[in-house]
Amino acid sequence: MKVEELKTKIKVTFPDECEIFVVEKAKEKLLKSLDNEKLIEIDLTKIKSIDTTFVQLILSYLKTLKNEEKKYNIKGISEKAIQVFELYGINLND
Numbered sequence: 001m002k003v004e005e006l007k008t009k010i011k012v013t014f015p016d017e018c019e020i021f022v023v024e025k026a027k028e029k030l031l032k033s034l035d036n037e038k039l040i041e042i043d044l045t046k047i048k049s050i051d052t053t054f055v056q057l058i059l060s061y062l063k064t065l066k067n068e069e070k071k072y073n074i075k076g077i078s079e080k081a082i083q084v085f086e087l088y089g090i091n092l093n094d
Contacts, residue, residue, distance in 0.1 A: 001026040009039040016046045018054035018081075026054070030061050040065065044092075045076040050084050059090070 001022070002013040010033050015022065033040060044058075065072045074092055077085075085092060 001029045003029045003033050005036070005038070009041050010036055011041045011043065013043040014047055014054075014058075016048040018047050018050040020051055020053045023053045023057055027057060030057070034064065034068065034070065038071075040070060040072040041075050042072060043075040044081050045078050047078040047081040050081055055084060055088060055090075058092075062092075 001015055002011075004011045004013075012030065012033055014026075018026075062072075064070075077092060
């Protein structure tokens with residue numbers, strides 16, 4: 001998980017392996033990204049493997065962004081991530 005503060009936005013890049021053994025560190029970084037008023041750009045293009053814990057983490061993060069009325073966009077989603085989200089009946093572009 002990489003969180004970068006740029007001039008006009010916060011860039012959140014999810015790693016290629018989104019699995020339970022790294023979810024705690026990812027959660028901590030995501031929570032820190034909420035302490036800002038800049039646009040949050042979410043990049044899911046590098047994901048090669050993703051498990052249920054990360055699906056839940058991403059959904060929770062997006063819900064928090066909406067509830068706190070934070071501005072965000074999803075830059076892109078890898079084919080693997082799309083497949084997993086579709087298994088759960090979830091479309092992140094909605």
